[in-house]
Amino acid sequence: MGKRIAKEVSIAVAEAVKQCRVDVIAAYPITPQTHIVEHLSELVANGELDAEYITVESEHSAISACLGSVATGARTFTSTSAQGLALMHEILFITSALRLPVVMVVANRALSAPISIWNDHADIMAQRDVGWIQTFAENGQEAVDLVYHAFRVAEDRRVMFPAIVNIDGFTLSHMIEPIELPDQEQVDQYLPPFKPRYKLDPRKPISIGPVGIPEIYTEAKKAQDEAFKNAYRVIIKAWDEFEKIFGRRYRPVETYRMEDAEVALLIMGSLAETAMTAVDRMREAGKKVGLVRIRLWRPFPLRDFVRAVKGVKMLAVVDRALSPGATGGPVAVEVRSALYQVPGRPRVVSFIAGLGGRDVTVEDFEEMADKAYFYLKKKPKESYEMIGVKE
Amino acid sequence: MPKGKDTALMSWKEVPFGCYILEPGNSVKFKTGDWRSFRPVLDKEKCIKCGQCYIMCPEPAYEQDEEGYYIVNLTYCKGCGICASVCPKGAITMVIEEV
Amino acid sequence: MLKELAKFKGFSAKNLPKEEPFAPGHRACQGCGEVLALRLALKALGMNVIAVSATGCMEIISSPFPYTSWRVPWIHIAFENAAAVASGVEAALKALKRKGRFPKNRRVDVVAFAGDGGTADIGLQALSGALERGHDFVYICLDNEAYMNTGVQRSGCTPYGAMTTTSPPGEKSIGQMTWKKNVPAIAAAHGIPYVATATPAFFLDLMNKVKKAALVNGPAYVHIYSPCPTGWGSKGEDSIRLARLAVETRIFPLYEVIEGKYYITRKVTKPKPVEEYLKLQRRFRHLTEEHIREIQQRVDAEYERLLRLAECL
Numbered sequence: 001m002g003k004r005i006a007k008e009v010s011i012a013v014a015e016a017v018k019q020c021r022v023d024v025i026a027a028y029p030i031t032p033q034t035h036i037v038e039h040l041s042e043l044v045a046n047g048e049l050d051a052e053y054i055t056v057e058s059e060h061s062a063i064s065a066c067l068g069s070v071a072t073g074a075r076t077f078t079s080t081s082a083q084g085l086a087l088m089h090e091i092l093f094i095t096s097a098l099r100l101p102v103v104m105v106v107a108n109r110a111l112s113a114p115i116s117i118w119n120d121h122a123d124i125m126a127q128r129d130v131g132w133i134q135t136f137a138e139n140g141q142e143a144v145d146l147v148y149h150a151f152r153v154a155e156d157r158r159v160m161f162p163a164i165v166n167i168d169g170f171t172l173s174h175m176i177e178p179i180e181l182p183d184q185e186q187v188d189q190y191l192p193p194f195k196p197r198y199k200l201d202p203r204k205p206i207s208i209g210p211v212g213i214p215e216i217y218t219e220a221k222k223a224q225d226e227a228f229k230n231a232y233r234v235i236i237k238a239w240d241e242f243e244k245i246f247g248r249r250y251r252p253v254e255t256y257r258m259e260d261a262e263v264a265l266l267i268m269g270s271l272a273e274t275a276m277t278a279v280d281r282m283r284e285a286g287k288k289v290g291l292v293r294i295r296l297w298r299p300f301p302l303r304d305f306v307r308a309v310k311g312v313k314m315l316a317v318v319d320r321a322l323s324p325g326a327t328g329g330p331v332a333v334e335v336r337s338a339l340y341q342v343p344g345r346p347r348v349v350s351f352i353a354g355l356g357g358r359d360v361t362v363e364d365f366e367e368m369a370d371k372a373y374f375y376l377k378k379k380p381k382e383s384y385e386m387i388g389v390k391e
Numbered sequence: 392m393p394k395g396k397d398t399a400l401m402s403w404k405e406v407p408f409g410c411y412i413l414e415p416g417n418s419v420k421f422k423t424g425d426w427r428s429f430r431p432v433l434d435k436e437k438c439i440k441c442g443q444c445y446i447m448c449p450e451p452a453y454e455q456d457e458e459g460y461y462i463v464n465l466t467y468c469k470g471c472g473i474c475a476s477v478c479p480k481g482a483i484t485m486v487i488e489e490v
Numbered sequence: 491m492l493k494e495l496a497k498f499k500g501f502s503a504k505n506l507p508k509e510e511p512f513a514p515g516h517r518a519c520q521g522c523g524e525v526l527a528l529r530l531a532l533k534a535l536g537m538n539v540i541a542v543s544a545t546g547c548m549e550i551i552s553s554p555f556p557y558t559s560w561r562v563p564w565i566h567i568a569f570e571n572a573a574a575v576a577s578g579v580e581a582a583l584k585a586l587k588r589k590g591r592f593p594k595n596r597r598v599d600v601v602a603f604a605g606d607g608g609t610a611d612i613g614l615q616a617l618s619g620a621l622e623r624g625h626d627f628v629y630i631c632l633d634n635e636a637y638m639n640t641g642v643q644r645s646g647c648t649p650y651g652a653m654t655t656t657s658p659p660g661e662k663s664i665g666q667m668t669w670k671k672n673v674p675a676i677a678a679a680h681g682i683p684y685v686a687t688a689t690p691a692f693f694l695d696l697m698n699k700v701k702k703a704a705l706v707n708g709p710a711y712v713h714i715y716s717p718c719p720t721g722w723g724s725k726g727e728d729s730i731r732l733a734r735l736a737v738e739t740r741i742f743p744l745y746e747v748i749e750g751k752y753y754i755t756r757k758v759t760k761p762k763p764v765e766e767y768l769k770l771q772r773r774f775r776h777l778t779e780e781h782i783r784e785i786q787q788r789v790d791a792e793y794e795r796l797l798r799l800a801e802c803l
Contacts, residue, residue, distance in 0.1 A: 023585040026578060050589060052581035057619030061574035064567055064616065068542065068578025071565050073592075074585050076578070094567055099409040160408075198411060200540045200563040200579060202598055207412040209566035210553035215400045220410045220555075222403035400556065412553070416561035418515030426520065442503065446693050447730055449526040450514040467514035471521035471719075472727030485727075 004180040009140035009172055010035030012179045013079075013105055016147040018049045019187040020103075023074035023194075026054040026065035030084040031117045032169035033107040037079055059084035063091040063102070070100040071208055073199035075151065078102060081169055082109035082123045089127065095162045096131030097224055098208055101154035101196075102162040104132075105147065108269070108320075109169040110356035118357020119169040121269065121320035125330040131228060133163035133235065134298040136268040138254075140177035142295075143167045145248060148182075148190055153238045155194050159231045166297075168270040170357070182246055190245050232299050252301030253308045254293040257283060261290030263372045264309055264346070266317045268294045268331060271360055275318075278365030289369045294331070302338055309339070312346040316372040318365075319384075320354050328384045349375050350384035364388050419467075423450065427470030429485040431463050437482035444474035444483060492683060492748060494705045500698045507533055509561075516559040517551040521726020523717030523733055524548060524632045526690045528603060531630055531714065534697035535599055535704055537562055540579050544572035544604035544613055547639045548632060570612040573620035573629055576602035580625045599704040600627040606647035607637045610671045621680040621709045628703040628710045631673060634718035642721040646671040649741075650788065651781050652773045654721075659776045669788065677711035678747040684710035685747035686755075690717075691733035695744060695755060702746075715742045723772020735767040740793040745800065752800040764789055 007015075014036050017025075025044070027037040043049035052074075056062045062078050069076040080088065085106055095102055108124055110116040124134065133153060137143035143165065150163035167173050198206050212220055239250045254272075257279050258264060265275055272293050282289040292308050292315075294301075309315055317336075319329020327333055328350030339345040351368050354360040364387055371385075407413055431444075438460060445453035445461040452467040453474070463474070475483040501507075511532040518525035528548050532539070543549040543566045552559040553566065567575050580600045586592035602620075604613050609631040617629060636654045637643040644657040644666050652666045659665040678685045683706045688696035696714065703710030715736055717729040724732055736742035737756060741764060744756040764786045768774040777785075 023589065024578065024581050026581070050585075052585045054577055054581050055623065056574065056577070057615060057622070061571060061577070061616050061619055064571035064574035065578030065581065067567050068565065068575035068580075069582040070578075072540070072579045072582035072586070074582035076582070090568060091571070097409070098567075197408060198413075200565060201592075202538045202540065202563055205415040205561060205563040207415070207553055207558035207560050207564045208409065209564075210410065210412050210555040210558060211550055212410060213400075213554055215398050216406065216410070216555050218396075219399055219401060219403040219406050223406040223410075226403070410555060412556060412558040414558075416513035416559060418513050418552070418557040418559040421515035421517075421557050423515060423517070442506075446503075446506065446530075447526065447690070449518060449522050449529065449729075450516070451510055451529060452514055464514075469520040471729075472725075473521055473526075473730055476727040477730050 002180050002182045004178045006176050007140070007179050008035060008174060008176050009143055009167065009179070010174065011039050012140055012144050012181060013147060013167070014039035014043065015181055016144040017077050018043050019181070019184055020148060020151045020191055021075065022051050022077045024052045024054065024069040024076045025078065026056050026062045026069065026076070027078045028056050028059045028062045028080070028084060030059070030081045032109060032173050033079045033081045033084070035173065036105060036107070059087040060091065063088040063095065066102040067091065067095055067098070067100050070102050071200050073194070073196055075155070075194040076102050077104070079105040079107070081107045082111055085123045085127060086111060092127055092130035092132060099160040100162060101160050103147070103150045103154055104162070105165045105167060107169040107173040108166050116356040119171050120355045122322065124164070124166050125321040125323070128330060131161065131224065132298065133161055133231060134166065135296055136166045136294065137172065138270055138272045138293065140172065140175060140179045141248070143172065144179055144181065145242065145246065145250065148187060149238055149242060149250070152191050153231065153235050156234050157197055159234050160197070161228060161231055166269065172270040186245055190242065229299055232301065235296060250295065251304065252296035253304040254295060255308050256291040258290035258292065258308065260288055262288040262313045263369050264290045264292050264312045264315050265365060265369060266292045266294070266315055266331065266335065268297065269320065271318070271354065274360060274362055275365050278362045278369070281362065282366060282369055287369065287373070300334065300338065305335065305338060306342055309346055314372040314376050315346045315348045316368050317348060317350050318360070318368060319350060319352050322352050322355065332384065349380055351387045352384055353387040358388050360388060422466050423469050424466045427468055428488050429470040429472060430465065430488045431468065431472070431474050431483045432486050433460070433462070434482045434484070435460060437480045439480055441479060443477045443479060447473050447477045449473065492706055494707055495702055498702060498705055501534065501694055501701070503694065507536060509533065509537055511535070511537055511539070511562045513559045513561055515557065517554060518547070519720045521719045521729045523690055523729040524634050525551065526729070527632050527696065527714040527716045530690055530693050530696050531700045532562070534700040535601060538597055539599045539601050542572050542576045542579060542600070542602040544608035545569035546605040546608050548603060548605070550639055569608055571616050572602040572604045572608060572613060574616040576600050576627045576629070577620045577623065577625045580627050601704070602627060602629045604631060606631060606633040606635060607645040610646040610673045618680065621677060621682050621711065624708050626708055628700070628712065630700065631713045632716045633713060634716045634721060636721050638718050638721040647673065651777050651785060653776060654773070664781055665776065674711065674713045674747070678750065681750065682709040682711065683707065683749055687713045687715070687742065687744055689715040689733040689737060689742060689744065691730050691737065692744065692756065699746065724770055728770055732767065732770060735762065738762045739764045739767045740789050741767055743793060743796055745796065752796065754796065754800045
C-alpha cells in the first residue's frame with residue numbers, strides 16, 4: 001500500500017496520471033488547471049514519465065491532438081478549465097461519437113464574462129450533452145482515485161468512451177491534502193495496457209469519421225447512446241474492482257444522514273464537507289436534514305439517485321451554475337425530470353450558489369435547508385433562486 | 392407514406408463501431424459511371440501509350456491492358472473529358488453517351 | 491541540400507508507383523482538379539501513411555458512409571484541426587515506437603489534407619502550432635480558392651477580382667476585393683525544412699515535391715493549386731489546361747523553399763498574359779480591362795519578388 005502524504009491535489013492528480021503510464025499528453029495552460037500540466041511537463045522532462053507532451057497552441061488543438069493520438073492507439077490525457085473547455089466544445093462531441101477514450105481532468109471554473117478564474121460548474125454544465133463519462137470529486141483522494149477509474153472505464157472495450165473527472169478549481173485543485181498514492185504495481189493490476197479494438201495503422205487500414213448521411217445518422221446515434229448507457233455497468237464494476245485492490249469504495253451517489261431525512265441538500269463536487277457540517281448542525285437543532293452527493297453525472301445514475309432520495313419531502317438542489325431563463329439550475333432540472341415519474345417523489349427546489357468563487361458557507365446551506373422547509377408549506381415564487389447574492 | 396426509418400441503411404445494432412468504415416477503398420462498389428453524358432473513345436492507331444490519360448484521370452478510371460494501352464473503365468468514368476484534352480496525340484474523342 | 495533528400499532520385503513517367511491509395515467511386519465533380527491533386531499526392535506517398543483530413547470537399551466526397559475511397563488509414567475530425575489531429579497521430583507513433591508497441595523501423599508518413607479554407611482561414615492557427623512544434627508530418631493544402639463544398643464562398647485564398655457567392659461583383663464591388671493570402675510564405679516563415687507549391691498539370695513535379703515533403707525530418711508544407719470547374723465556372727475538361735496556364739502566366743509559380751532557401755522549380759521566362767487564364771473562367775467574366783491590367787501588374791510584381799527571394803539567398 002502506498003503512503004498517505006500531504007500533497008497539493010493537482011500534483012497528486014498529475015502523479016496519478018503518471019502511474020497510469022500515459023503515452024501522450026496534449027494540453028494548453030489555463031488557470032486553475034496549470035499545476036496539473038506543469039507537473040506533468042516536469043515528469044516528462046525528468047524522464048520519470050515516458051510520454052510525448054504536445055504543447056499545443058490552444059485547447060481546441062489540445063483535444064484534437066488527443067483524438068489523433070488515441071485513434072493511433074496511445075493512452076492519452078488532457079486537462080483544462082472554463083474557457084478552455086468551452087473552446088474544446090465542438091470536438092468533445094466528436095470524441096465520444098468516434099469512441100475515442102481520452103481522459104481529461106477539468107479544474108472547474110466560472111465562464112466569462114465578467115472574466116473569472118474562480119470556481120463554479122458553469123464550464124462543465126455547458127458540456128452536459130457531449131457524451132463523455134463525467135464524475136465529480138469531493139476531495140483530493142477521490143480526485144486521484146477517479147483518474148485511475150476513468151482510464152480503466154474509458155478504455156474498457158465494452159465502453160470506449162472518453163471520460164472527464166471534475167475537480168473544483170482552487171477549492172480542490174490547489175488544496176494540500178493527505179493523499180494516498182497507491183503503489184505502481186497496484187495501479188498496473190487495476191489498469192491493463194490500452195488495447196483498442198481499432199486503430200490507425202497502415203497494416204490494417206480503416207476510415208474514421210465518415211459522412212453520416214440521413215440514412216445512417218439516426219442509427220449511428222442510437223448505437224452510440226445504447227453503448228453509452230451500457231457503460232454504467234462497467235463503471236460500477238470498475239469501482240467494485242477498485243475497492244478490492246485499493247480498499248476504497250465508490251458509488252454513483254453518496255448519502256449522508258439520509259436515514260429519516262425530510263429535507264435533503266443535493267450537491268456535486270467539493271462542497272460536501274461544508275454541507276456535512278451544516279447537516280450536523282441542523283440535526284443537532286432537531287431538523288431532519290440530510291445530504292446527497294452525485295459522483296457520477298454522466299451517464300446519470302437514475303436508480304441510485306431515486307433510491308438515495310426515497311422518503312424525502314423536499315430536495316434542495318444546490319447548482320453551481322446558472323442556466324439563464326431555464327426552469328432551474330442544470331442539476332435541478334435534471335433531477336426534477338428524473339423524479340417526475342417516481343410515485344411519492346420529493347418536491348424539488350432549485351438554488352444557485354457559489355458562482356465565480358463566491359464562498360458557500362455552512363450558514364448558506366442552513367439558509368437553503370430552512371427555505372426548503374418553508375417551501376414545503378408555501379410554493380416558491382420563482383422556479384430558481386440565487387443564494388449568497390447581495391441585494 | 393412509408394415511415395422515416397424505412398430509408399435506413401441498416402439496423403442500429405449493425406452500425407459498425409464508431410461508424411467506422413472497416414473495408415479500405417470500398418467506394419469501388421459505388422459506380423460513378425452513370426454520371427456520364429460523354430464517353431471517351433480511344434483510337435489505338437494514334438495512341439502512343441504515354442499514359443497521360445491515366446495519370447491525369449481524377450477518378451482514377453484508367454487501367455493499362457496487356458498490350459500496354461490505357462483503357463478507360465466505364466464503371467467509374469464520369470466523362471469529364473480531361474483525358475481527351477491532355478492526350479498529346481488527339482487519340483481520345485468524347486462522344487455523346489447513348490441513353 | 492538536406493541529407494534526407496540526397497538519395498531521392500525522383501519519379502519519372504516510366505517508374506510511377508502502381509498503387510492507388512485513393513480508390514475510384516468517390517463523389518467528386520466531373521473534372522475535379524482537387525481530387526486529382528489528392529490522388530497524385532497519395533500515389534507519391536504510397537501505402538505506409540496515416541492520413542488526416544479536414545472537413546471539406548475531399549472529406550465529403552471520399553467518405554459517405556458506408557463507402558470510403560481511402561485505402562490507407564484515414565481520420566477526419568473537424569474543419570479547423572487537421573494539423574492538430576496529425577500532431578496527435580505523430581506524437582502517438584513516436585511514443586508507441588519508443589515503448590515497443592509499434593515496430594520501430596516501420597516508416598509511417600503522417601499526412602494532413604485540408605482545403606484553402608481549412609488552411610488559410612479557420613485552420614491557420616492549428617497549422618502554425620503544428621509547424622512551430624516541429625512534428626514530422628506533411629501538410630498538404632489543396633487550394634481551389636474558395637469554400638466550394640458549402641457553395642463557393644470566398645476564402646482568404648480567393649484571388650482578387652473573383653466572383654464567389656460571398657464576394658459578388660456589383661456596383662460597389664469588383665468581386666473579391668483582397669489579394670490571395672500567401673500561405674506558403676507563412677509556412678516558410680516558421681523555419682520548417684520544406685515548403686513547396688505544385689499543380690496537377692505538372693504531375694511529376696507534384697509527386698516529387700510531396701515525396702520530398704515526406705522524406706524530410708520535421709514539418710513540410712505543400713500548397714497544391716486545384717482547379718474547381720464547379721466553383722470557377724470552367725469546363726471540366728479544362729482543369730489541367732487551367733492548372734498549366736496558372737503556372738505559364740506566373741499566377742501560380744512553382745517553387746520550393748528548402749531550409750529557408752527559395753528555388754524556382756519551373757522558371758517562366760516568356761509568360762502568357764493573365765487574360766488567357768482569366769477568360770476561361772466564369773468567376774472572372776465581369777472583370778474590365780482595367781481590372782485585368784491591375785491583376786497583371788500584381789502578378790508581375792509578385793513574380794519579381796519571388797525571383798529576388800530565389801536569387802539573393
